[in-house]
Amino acid sequence: MNRLAAFAALIGFLGVAFGAFGAHALDGRLTAEGADWWHTATLYALPHAAAVMAIALSGRTGLLRSGGWFMAVGACIFAGTLYSMALGAPRWFGAITPIGGVSLLVGWALAAISSLRPSN
Known part of the structure; x- marks a missing residue:
């Protein structure tokens, strides 16, 4: 069982669902600031879901x-x-x-460090 891949898929699913919900069901109902927050949340969720899925399916362990x-x-x-x-x-x-932002940065830093080490 690959829990990381399942979690990545859930983040991706929710990113798409929430993005669509925000664009359609919440159109005109959010403040300008709220709409910006919604957009930023989706903007960060979707590419990170893809990155996490790639890591999960890489078969690598350890730092990555x-x-x-x-x-x-x-x-x-x-x-x-x-x-x-x-x-x-x-x-x-x-x-x-x-x-959350710091956790994202730590994740990318660990991925970078891992890429400089021999595969495990």
């Missing part, structure tokens, strides 16, 4: 796989807090968003 998990969790935290605020969650959720 850990990087994939950091990206997956980071995408959920980053996008999730932005989607939540767009739908009316308190603005203090914005203080959580950078935790």
Whole structure:
């Protein structure tokens, strides 16, 4: 069982679903700021879902796989807090968003370090 691949697929599915929902069902219902948050959340969720899926299917372990998990969790935290605020969650959720961003950065850093090491 490849839990990382399943998680990546879920992030991708939700990114597409939420993107479409925002473009159609929420059109004109969000504030300008909320619409920007929604767009940014989708913009970050979808490519990270693809990156995590690539890592999950690479068969690699160690730092690269850990990087994939950091990206997956980071995408959920980053996008999730932005989607939540767009739908009316308190603005203090914005203080959580950078935790997701840092997790994304850690994931990419681990992927970079892993690429400089022999395959495992």
